[in-house]
Amino acid sequence: MLKKPYLMLAGPTMVPERVNAAMNRQMINHRGAAFSEMLEDILANLRWLLATEQDVLIYPCSGSGAMEAAVANFAAPGDKVLSLSTGVFGDRWAVMAEKAQARVLKLDSRWGDGVDLAGLTAVLAGNRDIKMVLTTHNETSTAVFTPVDQVAKIVRAEVPDALVAVDAVSSLAALPVKMDEWQVDIIAAGSQKALMLPPGLGFLAVSGRAWQAYEHNPSPKWYWDAGQVKKSQAKGQTPYTPAVGLLFGLQESLRMIREEGLENRYCRHRLLGRMTRAACRELGLSLLAAAEYASDCVTAVVPPDGVSARQIQKLLREDYGITTAGGQKSLEGKIFRIGHLGNVAPTDILVTVSCLEMVLKRLGMEGVLGRGTAAGQKIMLEGFEQ
Ligand SMILES: Cc1ncc(COP(=O)(O)O)c(C=O)c1O
Structure with missing residues (x-):
């Protein structure tokens, strides 16, 4: 495909x-x-x-x-x-x-x-x-x-x-x-x-x-x-x-x-960060960064017990064309990171999250399809209304 x-x-x-x-x-x-x-x-x-x-x-x-x-x-x-x-x-x-x-x-x-x-x-x-x-x-x-x-x-x-x-x-x-x-x-x-x-x-x-x-x-x-x-x-x-x-x-x-304008650009990155974090949380995934210090450039995700970060990355990359980053040093194999900086549109987050849902379902997580995407969409819509 x-x-x-x-x-x-x-x-x-x-x-x-x-x-x-x-x-x-x-x-x-x-x-x-x-x-x-x-x-x-x-x-x-x-x-x-x-x-x-x-x-x-x-x-x-x-x-x-x-x-x-x-x-x-x-x-x-x-x-x-x-x-x-x-x-x-x-x-x-x-x-x-x-x-x-x-x-x-x-x-x-x-x-x-x-x-x-x-x-x-x-x-x-x-x-x-x-x-x-x-x-x-x-x-x-x-x-x-x-x-x-x-x-x-x-x-x-x-x-x-x-x-x-x-x-x-x-x-x-x-x-x-x-x-x-x-x-x-x-x-x-x-x-x-x-x-x-x-x-x-x-x-x-x-x-x-x-x-x-x-x-x-x-x-x-x-x-x-x-x-x-x-x-x-x-x-x-x-x-x-x-x-x-x-x-x-x-x-x-x-x-x-x-x-684009600097303020618009910073707003876009805030939106990308919020969408990604909300989607991950809705999917029951933990975030490594404390909420008050969460970055709007990248999100570090801790998979649930029994689900391998490397396996998530592999399926995202090989089956859906989405390349994410792994953990570094002592976090190697324990987290995966979704970058959302630079030339990234909110719709890119929706694509990433909906593919992540398919991967999680294939790895045995129930009730995930559409949930993270909906959380991201909600924030994206609010962003347009602001
Ligand atoms: C925060 C931060 N500092 C420094 C570096 C090192 O930059 P480079 O890999 O371009 O040498 C990176 C690269 O990922 C980074 O993210």
């Missing part, structure tokens, strides 16, 4: 035809005027997306590259760095800071729980020499969201000069990000999630306070040297060969985001 491919991952996500078409063109000279013009347009739109007047740097790398650039440039060896971890990617931040020879403190949340804000206040109060706080806006591995505005507010109150660095790899262009208003110093992001592009571009937004830290950071770096990228970009160039094809795509995806 014909199967339409649905890539319901939390990244890479489905790339819109318009973006694919924009990338399907001849290379241009990356030292020429047309490139400089494109770069200028892209940087202006990225600043708009991040709600910042600060510098935004582009690296030809995945999201992890941008995160490593953040610690390599702004956390000096010996600096005390606090990492707030709500899952795999929070842990990755901490490892990167350790590799950069920072003295790393960790504040871990149980996987599925949100960040411990009271704990954060207490740790900062007892460690006024903390130089940087690392946090993950949307923890993709556990489907947990962090209220970055509240984290930044606490840091500003307790240790005013500490840098706040945010992993927004899976949240930028899906959840509101307000760099200047929140007084965040560093934001790392990547192309293959809500920005609707293939993997391969990393973004780093940098505040004035972070540039001051950079001046006193002796860590060896060349490729990741943020000052070098800033200098080149000011001349409409990049220090090394940029990912020209991906930048063609980025220019188009940013155009699409402008056309």
